[in-house]
Amino acid sequence: xxxxxxxxxxxxxxxxxxxxxxxxxxxxxxxxxxxxxxxxxxxxxxxxxxxxxxxxxxxxxxxxxxxxxxxxxxxxxxxxxxxxxxxxxxxxxxxxxxxxxxxxxxxxxxxxxxxxxxxxxxxxxxxxxxxxxxxxxxxxxxxxxxxxxxxxxxxxxxxxxxxxxxxxxxxxxxxxxxxxxxxxxxxxxxxxxxxxxxxxxxxxxxxxxxxxxxxxxxxxxxxxxxxxxxxxxxxxxxxxxxxxxxxxxxxxxxxxxxxxxxxxxxxxxxxxxxxxxxxxxxxxxxxxxxxxxxxxxxxxxxxxxxxxxxxxxxxxxxxxxxxxxxxxxxxxxxxxxxxxxxxxxxxxxxxxxxxxxxxxxxxxxxxxxxxxxxxxxxxxxxxxxxxxxxxxxxxxxxxxxxxxxxxxxxxxxxxxxxxxxxxxxxxxxxxxxxxxxxxxxxxxxxxxxxxxxxxxxxxxxxxxxxxxxxxxxxxxxxxxxxxxxxxxxxxxxxxxxxxxxxxxxxxxxxxxxxxxxxxxxxxxxxxxxxxxxxxxxxxxxxxxxxxxxxxxxxxxxxxxxxxxxxxxxxxxxxxxxxxxxxxxxxxxxxxxxxxxxxxxxxxxxxxxxxxxxxxxxxxxxxxxxxxxxxxxxxxxxxxxxxxxxxxxxxxxxxxxxxxxxxxxxxxxxxxxxxxxxxxxxxxxxxxxxxxxxxxxxxxxxxxxxxxxxxxxxxxxxxxxxxxxxxxxxxxxxxxxxxxxxxxxxxxxxxxxxxxxxxxxxxxxxxxxxxxxxxxxxxxxxxxxxxxxxxxxxxxxxxxxxxxxxxxxxxxxxxxxxxxxxxxxxxxxxx
Numbered sequence: 001x002x003x004x005x006x007x008x009x010x011x012x013x014x015x016x017x018x019x020x021x022x023x024x025x026x027x028x029x030x031x032x033x034x035x036x037x038x039x040x041x042x043x044x045x046x047x048x049x050x051x052x053x054x055x056x057x058x059x060x061x062x063x064x065x066x067x068x069x070x071x072x073x074x075x076x077x078x079x080x081x082x083x084x085x086x087x088x089x090x091x092x093x094x095x096x097x098x099x100x101x102x103x104x105x106x107x108x109x110x111x112x113x114x115x116x117x118x119x120x121x122x123x124x125x126x127x128x129x130x131x132x133x134x135x136x137x138x139x140x141x142x143x144x145x146x147x148x149x150x151x152x153x154x155x156x157x158x159x160x161x162x163x164x165x166x167x168x169x170x171x172x173x174x175x176x177x178x179x180x181x182x183x184x185x186x187x188x189x190x191x192x193x194x195x196x197x198x199x200x201x202x203x204x205x206x207x208x209x210x211x212x213x214x215x216x217x218x219x220x221x222x223x224x225x226x227x228x229x230x231x232x233x234x235x236x237x238x239x240x241x242x243x244x245x246x247x248x249x250x251x252x253x254x255x256x257x258x259x260x261x262x263x264x265x266x267x268x269x270x271x272x273x274x275x276x277x278x279x280x281x282x283x284x285x286x287x288x289x290x291x292x293x294x295x296x297x298x299x300x301x302x303x304x305x306x307x308x309x310x311x312x313x314x315x316x317x318x319x320x321x322x323x324x325x326x327x328x329x330x331x332x333x334x335x336x337x338x339x340x341x342x343x344x345x346x347x348x349x350x351x352x353x354x355x356x357x358x359x360x361x362x363x364x365x366x367x368x369x370x371x372x373x374x375x376x377x378x379x380x381x382x383x384x385x386x387x388x389x390x391x392x393x394x395x396x397x398x399x400x401x402x403x404x405x406x407x408x409x410x411x412x413x414x415x416x417x418x419x420x421x422x423x424x425x426x427x428x429x430x431x432x433x434x435x436x437x438x439x440x441x442x443x444x445x446x447x448x449x450x451x452x453x454x455x456x457x458x459x460x461x462x463x464x465x466x467x468x469x470x471x472x473x474x475x476x477x478x479x480x481x482x483x484x485x486x487x488x489x490x491x492x493x494x495x496x497x498x499x500x501x502x503x504x505x506x507x508x509x510x511x512x513x514x515x516x517x518x519x520x521x522x523x524x525x526x527x528x529x530x531x532x533x534x535x536x537x538x539x540x541x542x543x544x545x546x547x548x549x550x551x552x553x554x555x556x557x558x559x560x561x562x563x564x565x566x567x568x569x570x571x572x573x574x575x576x577x578x579x580x581x582x583x584x585x586x587x588x589x590x591x592x593x594x595x596x597x598x599x600x601x602x603x604x605x606x607x608x609x610x611x612x613x614x615x616x617x618x619x620x621x622x623x624x625x626x627x628x629x630x631x632x633x634x635x636x637x638x639x640x641x642x643x644x645x646x647x648x649x650x651x652x653x654x655x656x657x658x659x660x661x662x663x664x665x666x667x668x669x670x671x672x673x674x675x676x677x678x679x680x681x682x683x684x685x686x687x688x689x690x691x692x693x694x695x696x697x698x699x700x701x702x703x704x705x706x707x708x709x710x711x712x713x714x715x716x717x718x719x720x721x722x723x724x725x726x727x728x729x730x731x732x733x734x735x736x737x738x739x740x741x742x743x744x745x746x747x748x749x750x751x752x753x754x755x756x757x758x759x760x761x762x763x764x765x766x767x768x769x770x771x772x773x774x775x776x777x778x779x780x781x782x783x784x785x786x787x788x789x790x791x792x793x794x795x796x797x798x799x800x801x802x803x804x805x806x807x808x809x810x811x812x813x814x815x816x817x818x819x820x821x822x823x824x825x826x827x828x829x830x
Contacts, residue, residue, distance in 0.1 A: 014206065022046040036179075036381065066078055075388075077372055097166070104155070104261045105261070280316070345361050426752070437458050498666065504596050511584055547563055594652045645688065757803060
């Protein structure tokens with residue numbers, strides 16, 4: 001391989017070719033390079049426009065808190081801490097990591113409920129966490145005030161690292177295995193080639209020459225969006241000003257002092273050279289310049305001080321640590337940090353450009369996440385697919401419209417403050433909305449809908465009655481809107497309800513090879529007659545879920561695929577990438593071309609019959625049938641299917657006819673007591689029926705055996721599908737965990753998902769989804785349960801256990817079932 005090229009200012013040659021080019025020499029870029037070399041990729045070139053760690057890494061606070069909201073996120077940080085303790089032995093350079101423990105305090109009962117839930121999560125993840133009193137918290141952190149506290153938790157595994165030291169240690173580890181690192185070289189472009197109709201990255205252009213590459217990894221921090229645009233890739237992030245101060249020495253502060261977090265005061269505290277670093281996440285942040293306006297060079301630089309903006313953090317710091325009144329301040333640091341629209345970082349291969357990977361937007365958790373995220377992305381690059389469930393951080397959760405800089409600017413002002421907000425159930429972000437709107441949005445507004453957001457779509461959560469404002473009053477117990485959603489559930493079970501489900505992702509697979517493509521991609525047999533609908537999963541080679549869809553054959557060479565609102569970009573990327581070699585079927589996104597109205601309930605047939613001459617009888621229009629019918633003056637596709645467990649149809653309506661169809665349904669429906677329904681009711685109804693949802697019960701960490709969906713897999717014939725071999729092995733081995741349905745025995749408890757499940761008094765898993773079930777008169781849900789001993793789980797094991805859920809620290813008995821809680825015989829859908 002030729003190594004000639006221009007020389008950068010540090011004396012390191014810039015090669016003309018490398019297998020992998022990593023852009024960005026912060027903690028994320030060096031971690032990716034380190035892990036790539038550890039996995040055997042030695043021809044790795046890291047390019048940094050300044051010096052290592054000189055962008056946003058150097059001014060990071062360095063907090064490493066292991067416990068995250070998800071098990072996957074927790075495992076990433078657990079690996080980070082393990083790595084940081086081992087780097088010095090490997091490289092001779094310390095990461096500056098110290099395990100000092102962490103205290104999180106609560107000023108209110110609502111915050112304390114959150115901490116009890118956090119402690120339960122820790123038990124589910126097998127991570128040490130202790131609920132403690134304010135007095136016990138004082139023992140860990142003697143200089144704080146506690147008279148206004150109601151409790152706290154102690155996390156002994158928490159720690160802190162030195163960001164620059166960590167970056168240099170990772171860089172040296174990468175160099176020791178062959179990676180080259182070139183500093184003071186700026187990437188100014190990306191070269192992309194056409195590969196059979198798909199764009200593929202083939203190199204980068206720098207101010208010191210061009211470099212050919214098989215793979216490019218964008219770890220550009222707050223520059224990542226601008227860098228990605230050079231390749232036609234969307235990376236939605238925006239910088240915000242981020243503040244902390246460093247104090248003079250404080251009596252009683254020592255190197256092993258724990259990290260203190262006071263989220264009700266928006267602040268955290270950590271030791272530094274005998275003093276304290278005081279930082280936080282203020283409720284309303286200051287977005288910085290747009291991603292295209294970041295100055296260059298910007299190396300080891302800070303922004304102007306803004307003591308007025310920092311005042312809310314300083315006031316709360318003085319309240320919590322009174323000795324600060326007599327302590328001098330060395331410096332206020334105001335360093336920009338990039339944030340994403342949903343407060344989760346971005347990882348993965350860009351759907352717009354093959355072999356272009358991104359690791360960016362770490363929302364102030366870059367130091368804690370760097371080790372685990374770097375390994376996860378390196379495994380993705382080397383193996384060609386993720387090795388674990390990365391759905392929550394996958395780059396494909398965003399669409400091109402999420403890259404609008406003005407929208408990002410306004411959203412980031414809210415996102416930074418979310419870090420220390422109470423993570424209320426069903427919490428909705430409020431900035432930069434309304435965004436995407438259904439054609440009947442104005443009619444839902446007039447009917448007093450409360451709106452949530454999914455993939456930018458404004459979707460009705462519930463409808464408020466006359467005299468009540470359609471707002472959510474956030475709480476851990478039963479919310480203000482529960483009676484209204486319960487009424488929508490009752491209407492669906494006893495009468496008829498219309499749901500606006502326009503946000504569904506909708507695609508057409510077309511061409512002579514369409515059936516062959518879908519037979520390979522789908523677990524179920526989709527070689528059906530025209531006008532039939534099939535429920536099916538789509539798996540990866542590991543036999544775990546990548547999508548959960550319905551497929552309707554609309555013509556000999558055309559299929560309509562319907563999926564969840566949040567997965568549009570992910571679905572399209574998976575389908576296109578995994579078509580059989582040589583398959584010419586084309587995928588067309590028609591999401592915005594059709595509105596969808598769910599007409600559900602025992603009187604749905606009566607309502608539709610009043611508007612249509614079609615035969616809607618059970619014999620004339622069986623379950624799973626889909627066909628065009630007249631409805632009023634319009635022609636729509638009616639599919640007899642249900643996600644709520646009742647007789648019903650989904651109507652697929654051309655966008656321009658949507659308003660007229662909806663008005664017809666509501667006008668004609670008055671004679672049948674029609675109600676409007678929102679997504680909160682859908683959630684409750686589907687859980688009473690035990691219907692799974694992608695991202696919760698169905699993830700890249702779970703397969704059909706664990707999910708109890710083998711019935712949707714074509715395993716009896718000889719038609720192969722992606723993941724079949726892995727599914728057959730999992731069936732032979734037996735599941736180590738299993739989805740079960742449950743009902744809480746007491747109507748008093750309110751569950752939201754994420755609660756700890758106990759079997760015979762021992763930790764057995766977590767609730768994946770939960771909601772109030774009006775039909776059952778108590779909360780219902782789905783959970784993954786596992787054996788504490790790791791043995792396969794069978795029906796006897798499930799049926800013979802005694803189960804409880806931990807609801808904010810209070811145990812409630814639950815009744816577990818392998819069948820649907822409501823209508824296990826499916827008589828109602830007829």
